[in-house]
Amino acid sequence: MAKTDLSYVRSDMLAPQPAPMTSRNVSGWIRTNLLATPKDVVLTIVAIAVLVSILPGALNWLFVQASWLGSDRSVCATTVQGGVQPDGWHGACWAFVKDRFIQFLFGRYPLDERWRPILVAVMFIALLTPMLIPKVPRKTLNAVLLFIIFPIVAFFLLHGGFGLERVETALWGGLMVTLILSFVGIAVSFPLGTLLALGRRSQMPVIKTLSVTFIEVVRGVPLITVLFMANVMLPLFLPTGWTIDNFLRALVAVSLFSSAYMAEVIRGGLQAIPKGQAEGADSLGLSYWQKMRLIILPQAIKLVIPGIVNTFIGMFKDTSLVSIIGMFDFLNTIRLNFTDTTWITPVTPVTGLIFAGFIYWIFCFSMSRYSAFMERHLDTGHKR
Amino acid sequence: MKKTLLSAALGAAAMSFGFASAASADTLSDVKAKGFVQCGVNTGLAGFAQPDSSGNWKGFDVDYCKAVAAAVFGDVSKVKYTPTTAQSRFTALQSGEVDLLVRNTTWTINRDTALGFNFRYVNYYDGQGFMVPKSLNVKSALELSGAAVCVQSGTTTELNLADYFKANKLEYKPVVFEKLEEVNAAYQAGRCDVYTTDQSGLYSLRLSLSNPADHVILPEIISKEPLGPAVRQGDDKWFDIVTWAGYAMVQAEEFGITQANVDEMKNSTNPDVRRFLGVEKDTKIGTDLGVTNEWAYNIVKGVGNYGEVFERNIGQNTPLKIQRGLNALWSKGGLQYAPPVR
Numbered sequence: 244m245a246k247t248d249l250s251y252v253r254s255d256m257l258a259p260q261p262a263p264m265t266s267r268n269v270s271g272w273i274r275t276n277l278l279a280t281p282k283d284v285v286l287t288i289v290a291i292a293v294l295v296s297i298l299p300g301a302l303n304w305l306f307v308q309a310s311w312l313g314s315d316r317s318v319c320a321t322t323v324q325g326g327v328q329p330d331g332w333h334g335a336c337w338a339f340v341k342d343r344f345i346q347f348l349f350g351r352y353p354l355d356e357r358w359r360p361i362l363v364a365v366m367f368i369a370l371l372t373p374m375l376i377p378k379v380p381r382k383t384l385n386a387v388l389l390f391i392i393f394p395i396v397a398f399f400l401l402h403g404g405f406g407l408e409r410v411e412t413a414l415w416g417g418l419m420v421t422l423i424l425s426f427v428g429i430a431v432s433f434p435l436g437t438l439l440a441l442g443r444r445s446q447m448p449v450i451k452t453l454s455v456t457f458i459e460v461v462r463g464v465p466l467i468t469v470l471f472m473a474n475v476m477l478p479l480f481l482p483t484g485w486t487i488d489n490f491l492r493a494l495v496a497v498s499l500f501s502s503a504y505m506a507e508v509i510r511g512g513l514q515a516i517p518k519g520q521a522e523g524a525d526s527l528g529l530s531y532w533q534k535m536r537l538i539i540l541p542q543a544i545k546l547v548i549p550g551i552v553n554t555f556i557g558m559f560k561d562t563s564l565v566s567i568i569g570m571f572d573f574l575n576t577i578r579l580n581f582t583d584t585t586w587i588t589p590v591t592p593v594t595g596l597i598f599a600g601f602i603y604w605i606f607c608f609s610m611s612r613y614s615a616f617m618e619r620h621l622d623t624g625h626k627r
Numbered sequence: 628m629k630k631t632l633l634s635a636a637l638g639a640a641a642m643s644f645g646f647a648s649a650a651s652a653d654t655l656s657d658v659k660a661k662g663f664v665q666c667g668v669n670t671g672l673a674g675f676a677q678p679d680s681s682g683n684w685k686g687f688d689v690d691y692c693k694a695v696a697a698a699v700f701g702d703v704s705k706v707k708y709t710p711t712t713a714q715s716r717f718t719a720l721q722s723g724e725v726d727l728l729v730r731n732t733t734w735t736i737n738r739d740t741a742l743g744f745n746f747r748y749v750n751y752y753d754g755q756g757f758m759v760p761k762s763l764n765v766k767s768a769l770e771l772s773g774a775a776v777c778v779q780s781g782t783t784t785e786l787n788l789a790d791y792f793k794a795n796k797l798e799y800k801p802v803v804f805e806k807l808e809e810v811n812a813a814y815q816a817g818r819c820d821v822y823t824t825d826q827s828g829l830y831s832l833r834l835s836l837s838n839p840a841d842h843v844i845l846p847e848i849i850s851k852e853p854l855g856p857a858v859r860q861g862d863d864k865w866f867d868i869v870t871w872a873g874y875a876m877v878q879a880e881e882f883g884i885t886q887a888n889v890d891e892m893k894n895s896t897n898p899d900v901r902r903f904l905g906v907e908k909d910t911k912i913g914t915d916l917g918v919t920n921e922w923a924y925n926i927v928k929g930v931g932n933y934g935e936v937f938e939r940n941i942g943q944n945t946p947l948k949i950q951r952g953l954n955a956l957w958s959k960g961g962l963q964y965a966p967p968v969r
Contacts, residue, residue, distance in 0.1 A: 316834075316946065323840050325946065343680055351682030413709060414682070475715050478722035486724050569670050569712045579671040579678070584946040587673060587834040589815075592808075 305597075308334025314342055319588045326588070336594040339586050346580070347598075350416015350571050356408060360419050363397045367426075375613060377620055390430050412490035416571035418602070420490075424497050424562040424572065429555055431498035436505025437544075441535065443510055454506070461503035467564050469496045474568035493565045501558045508550040512543030545621045552614035556607045574599050654726050654858070654865035655699070655917050663705045666692035667725035670710040673831035674941035674949070675731055684708050687940040688729040690930045691750055691856060694872040695727065697929035698922040717742055720859060727869050728857045731827070733783075738857070745866050748873035749855040752953035752962050754848030755787050756826035758833065761841050763820060768847040772797040777810050777819035779803075784824055787850040811835065825852055830947045864917050871916060875923040877965040878903060879932035880956060886931035889924060903968050912968060923968070933963060 264271065277287040310318045310328070319336035320326025328334075340347070349360055370389040373379040401423075403409035415423075442454030461469075473492040481487070516539055524534035544551070566575035577595045580586055658664055668676040668688055676686040693703040711719050711730055720728045721743065731753070732738070734746035759765050759774075768791075778785050780803045792799045802819040804810045811832055814822040822832065826848060833839045856873065858866050879885075882900050884892045893906050901907035905920030913920035930936055934951075941949045955961025 321837075323838050324834075324836075325839070346678070346680055346682060349682075351678050351684075354681055411707070413707070416682075471714070475718050478718050478724060481722070486722065567712065567714075569710045569715055571670075571710070575670075581835075582671055582673040582831055583677050583679075584673050584831070584834070585679070587831060587946060589835055589837045592835070 304333065305335050308332065309337050310334060311337050311341070313338040315585050316588045316591075319586070319590055319594075324588060333590065335597070336586075336588060336590045339580070339591050339594055340598050342586070343577075343580050346417060347573065347576055348417045349419050350576055351414045352416070352419070353408075353410060353414065356410055359400045359407070359410075363400050366393060366396070394427070394430070412488050415490060417576045418573045420565075420571065421559075421562050421573040424494060424565065425555075425559045427494050428497045428501045428558050428562070432501035432505045432554070432558070433551075435498070435502040437509050437540065439502060439506035440509040440513060443506065444513055458503045458506050461500055462507070466496070466500050466561055467567060469500060470564060470568050489568065489570060493568065493570060497558065497562060497565075500561075501554060504554050504557075505551065508547050508554055509543065511550060512545075512547035513539065515546050516543050548614055548618050548621070552610055556610055559606060559610070560603060573602065652862055654862050655868065658699060658726055658865075662700075663707050664692060664696045664699060664727070665707050665709060665725045666695070667709045667711045667716055667719050667728040667730055668692065669730045670712055672731060673834075674945060674947045675827070676708075676710075676729075685940070687751065687936060688731060690936045690940065691729045691873065692727070693930050694876060694926045694936075695856075695869055697925040698868055698872045698875070698916075698918050701919065701921060701925040703929035717744075720744065720857060723859075726858070726865070731854045732857055734853045734855050734857075743860045744857040745860050746855050746857050747866070747870045749853040749962075750873055751827070751854040753825045753827050753852035753854050754953075755784055755823060755850040755852065756829055756848055757845040758814075758822045758829045758842050759820060759845060761843050765843075765845065768845050768849070769795060769797070771799065771821055773799065774821045775800040775802050775819040776821045776823055777802045777804070777814045778823050779807055779810050780805055783850070788823055791849040827941070827947075827949060830941075830949050834946055868916060868918060871968075872922075872926060873933075874965040875903075875926050875968065876930070876933040876936060877956070877963045878968050879923065879927045880934045880963075881958070881965065884927055884932060886927060886935060889927045893924070899969065 261267065278284050312318065317326040318338050319328070321328045321330050321332050323330060345357075349357055352360060370385065370393055374382070374385050374389055379385070399405060400407070401410065401415070402412070439454045439458055442450045443458065445451050445454070470493060473496050474489065477492065478486065520538055520542065521534060524538040529537065563572055563574040565572050566578070571579060577599050578592075581592045581595060666689075668684065668686075671677055672686070672688075674686055675688045676684060677689075679685050689708070692706045692708065696706045697703050699705075709719060709725050711725070711728070716728055716730050716732065717738075719725045728744075729750070731751065733753075734749065738744050739746055757768050757771070757776075759771075765771060771792075776788060776799050778788055778801055785801070785803065788799075788801065800819075802813060804813060807824075810822070810824075813819060814832075815836060822829070824832070826844065829844050833842055833844070836842060856869050858869050879889075882892070882897075882903065884900065884904075889904070892900055893904050895901060895904075898907060902910050902912060904924045905913055905922070910920055913922045916922065919925075931939070934956075937951065937954060938944060941947045942951075951959075951961060953962050955963065957964040
């Protein structure tokens, strides 16, 4: 074969060149990201205008004018309000948050016993962290420790027993209560919700009816009503001298409530799995539970991670509703201090609520980021 | 104090299931057996019941719980507190979850009868009042014709307001909100000219205004809100102890017995004082009450007399700066009057 002249084809590769200056440096970044089209220019100008009008004031209020040290309202009140700040002063009252920080965390948990919730928190972090990192081995052992052993140990540590002084739940409060409610809610609602979702799709009429009834009844009632009934009406129906712990009532209400929502989210995932998957599993001779555990659920749950996390985040924030039954979760503990004569000032509520919002945001944002990470990690079937 | 319809409904529910009367008939023995008094308090009301930074409950109502504990056990620390909301407080008492309720609860005939509670002693005479900006130059509520009034919906406050303006043939424009915080915000933003709620609440609200000195609380009180401890009906022994704990504090103030001088007063030559403090020979006042003869001594030693409790929690030296007013002793123009302790 005659050698074809291919001189018009390059025989060696060009050396890689750095990107043009215009897209490398700051001005290049600005040009591509902020000023690419006339629409971008307008949006950028509007955004800058909004930031310029809000940010200096907000930063000034939050940090520059803010009152950082002090032990009573005088540091956050102007002279006419009976404080030390000059007239017309307005700034965040971080001294209030600092003074009450421990209370925000633990509520009225006895001072001498505070090592107990701290120990529980340390154990929780120590068990949760390896659970969340996919590479760490022994997930089964970890799950057993976290979801079975840990709650039992934590209960006795927090509540007392085995020589520890009893601390009744009326004294629990603050972030501790919010986290316990959320953890139990999540730990119960996920398996229970999965069972309910399977039950709702079951061919067996009794199981199906029970699941549908439970889901529809619980989902059809506002959480606030369930809590209210549990708190106000339930004691009237119980024999005298019987009281069910208030905290337990809230735990049960929150867990059942989120289970109903979780069931519907997971059912959405189950619907999305083609029938062929189940038939394939059947043809392999897998039992119902093997089929679900090995074939259907892993795919279904992977699909609905955003929905599951959405439910978790919603539940985390819904726990603040327990305030209406006289329980002091994180938000309510903060609000409780607004009327405290030691700290009552015009800026105390704003500061407290900003702080509460910030803490809620940290937790919800972390959950959201972790779910995004998990979605990428599990996105095995759709990778190209 | 509020939500009468709801409380009536709850009361009816309680009665129909027969639980209100079924609650333990001997609270004193129960309390002694468990070793502490379970006291229902507010979930948080400035000066009346509020946990401090280390989580200890403090306040005017809380001191009442302590006084009862002092009478029964001689130890103010033998109290456990159950924070109750406006809605859950009556159930808590009816179901026996708490032994007494000291939660700024207004004594009304409905609560005394239909709900199955007993009231006798009034630890704070409250009443609904008005607050206006000074700039309006209003000296009396009768000058408020045509005013926009900020008020919380669904409360007796709202009803009292309507009654008062109607009775005095005054026009007004109600600006109604669901939550107390919203009412506060609306008043601060100037959406209404007048703010109305219980007077004790007006004082704490004033502290959260950006310029407290620019607002005045008008002298008129348009409703009677006698706040006092409540117990379940049908347990007179316990009722007596709870009631007399309050009277003992008032009596101590009358005698001039304070937390500081109570030990000294034991050596008083006044037989009334000696009987009161349980040092007079063969006095049986305390034992007849079902507690020890040092009960009154323990109360005063533990929390002080009525005036001290008032001043410490809500009086002139606290940010609330509430005047004694109706809560002064009867001998000083108030209504606090203790029947003789003899």
